[in-house]
Amino acid sequence: MEVATTRVPRWFVRRDIDGLFGLALDNFIQILLIVSLCQTVLGFPAELVYGRILPGVAISLIVGNFYYARLAKEQGKREQRDDITALPYGINTVSLFAYIFLVMLPVKLAAIAGGSSGEQAAELAWQAGLVACFGSGLIEFAGAGIGDRLRRLAPRAALLSTLGGIAITFIAIGFLFRTFANPVVGLVPLGVILVTYFGRVRFGIPGGLLAVILGIALAWGTGLVSWDHAKFAATLQPIKFYLPSLWLGELWNSRSVFLEYFSIILPMGLFNLVGSIQNLESAEAAGDNYPAAPCLAVNGIGTLAAAICGSCFPTTIYIGHPGWKALGARIGYSVLNGIIMGLLCLTGTVAMLAYFVPVEAGMAIVLWIGIVIVAQSFTATPSHHAPAVVVGLLPGIAGWGALIAKNALRAAGLGTVEKPFTPSLIEQFKLSDTYIDGAFALEQGFIFSAMILAGITVYIIERKFRYAAYWSIIAAMISWVGLMHSYRWTVADTVVNFGAGTGTPWAIGYLLLAILFFYVDWQERRKN
Incomplete structure (x- = not known):
């Protein structure tokens, strides 16, 4: 025994x-x-x-x-x-x-x-x-x-x-x-x-x-x-x-x-x-x-x-x-x-x-x-969720890239009272096909955006489109109050811009995304 x-x-x-x-x-x-x-x-x-x-x-x-x-x-x-x-x-x-x-x-x-x-x-x-x-x-x-x-x-x-x-x-x-x-x-x-x-x-x-x-x-x-x-x-x-x-x-x-x-x-x-x-x-x-x-x-x-x-x-x-x-x-x-x-x-x-x-x-x-x-x-x-993992990695990488870009600007002598950061920098970056404003937007609240985008991708993979729509609505609400994506300029940085309506463009984008997912869910239910 x-x-x-x-x-x-x-x-x-x-x-x-x-x-x-x-x-x-x-x-x-x-x-x-x-x-x-x-x-x-x-x-x-x-x-x-x-x-x-x-x-x-x-x-x-x-x-x-x-x-x-x-x-x-x-x-x-x-x-x-x-x-x-x-x-x-x-x-x-x-x-x-x-x-x-x-x-x-x-x-x-x-x-x-x-x-x-x-x-x-x-x-x-x-x-x-x-x-x-x-x-x-x-x-x-x-x-x-x-x-x-x-x-x-x-x-x-x-x-x-x-x-x-x-x-x-x-x-x-x-x-x-x-x-x-x-x-x-x-x-x-x-x-x-x-x-x-x-x-x-x-x-x-x-x-x-x-x-x-x-x-x-x-x-x-x-x-x-x-x-x-x-x-x-x-x-x-x-x-x-x-x-x-x-x-x-x-x-x-x-x-x-x-x-x-x-x-x-x-x-x-x-x-x-x-x-x-x-x-x-x-x-x-x-x-x-x-x-x-x-x-x-x-x-x-x-x-x-x-x-x-x-x-x-x-x-x-x-x-x-x-x-x-x-x-x-x-x-x-x-x-x-x-x-x-x-x-x-x-x-x-x-x-x-x-x-x-x-x-x-x-x-x-x-x-x-x-x-x-x-x-x-x-x-x-699950191995079939690998694309969602990749999507979830991207906002963190973008946030890090934005940080490196701003560090480079400071090293070049910008970010002082005499030479503050201004929105004109965005156009200078675009001359080299770098949409730095997108990186600045992803940098703010990237913990939220990474989790939400990966979650949306998981539900798309699982063909649960209604859940993907719900997550998109949550993203719209968080964006609208400025907890992610919305940013404002300071002398030497771009920082979170918290407040009602500060993230309206991103909120609208996520709401349109939710409408798309609801439509796809409706179509799939009709087929079945």
Whole structure:
């Protein structure tokens, strides 16, 4: 008689080290961006960054990473599985840039124009960021109750292809460029990652750890990174323990920001909600089915905790669960990430670590994650839905292309008060047969448009034309209020143009599309 063995997930396995390097590197990059942009773009003093913002970041990362690790442990016990992987979690990159450039910077510039000192303007900008972050958390938390319903309504190809579009552009291509910009340093770690996880070769130590060690050695050995006593001394100055504080009074004093910048806060909150739902779908496709409501609720709670404790930057369930699972990470990588990131933020040691460990040393792991996500978009959906996956990839690629085009314009000296971006640029692009206005339209709300266009394509393939029409009507409604496609010009960017009727041309186009689908559905019913 056979005795059934109980499979219980362990808190730590060997491959959690590999997952830790990928997730910690991703979080570490976000933290470096926060420090850099807050000090250079916003002019925040070091005490504000290290004494208020980073402790809030620490609390939010600890809350989320610990919760998702515990949830994975409990889920594994219930399902009698020891191969379950905790949901990856960290700072939301899109919101980070949006809140700095579209909320905090305008508030700072307006304060200075009104006669405030630089220090006063920085304080007001920080408070505005707190309100924006808090508003995003409220939207994420309130949306937790409809998460499962949205997952049931949206075809898997619609959810996964949206993530694939983000992965192939904003994750993979950037690090691929960086690899070939420094091939002597970048190619060997990439090779280690590929032969370890595609070729299933074992080196005696985790492949992720070996890749990072080789990357550090090559970066310092080739001179990509070199010793500079003055720079190193500067990294030691912020080091001390920072105790998190509650900033409820500052949130209340700046509450008017919520309405003033609602057109930014609402889309960001919705994007975070939809993105987290898509990442839950991605996790289920990889074999780990988590309940949507508590996962989304804690995601919102993490963002709320960030704002209350001083951070201006929302958190989210990260893209890339299939990659962490393929690496062999289970539960411990999430716990370790929360501990390590928390200590870095609470002790001010971020700058010193960045000095010794260049991004080139660990970027191969993140590139691998991007590859796995794109591959899953095709392998975890029915093969006949492949055209829908391709359609879903296109808006993300277009959004990335628009970003690159605007970066090129800024590098050429445009995007200043003297030489601002203007609609005349569109005609200049058209001279080379580049309809850049279409890319700008796809860039805004591309998470929504990718999911909707892929969903429409799925229902066309399945010959459910009425459902395709319903999705087109939803697209028309979202477009009409400016949540996707509609944009406006700023000095150095094109940004979402939220408001009733701002996306009327696209709304009309989607309504005409819905009429077409209703007509086709009627014709098919007549034939049958």
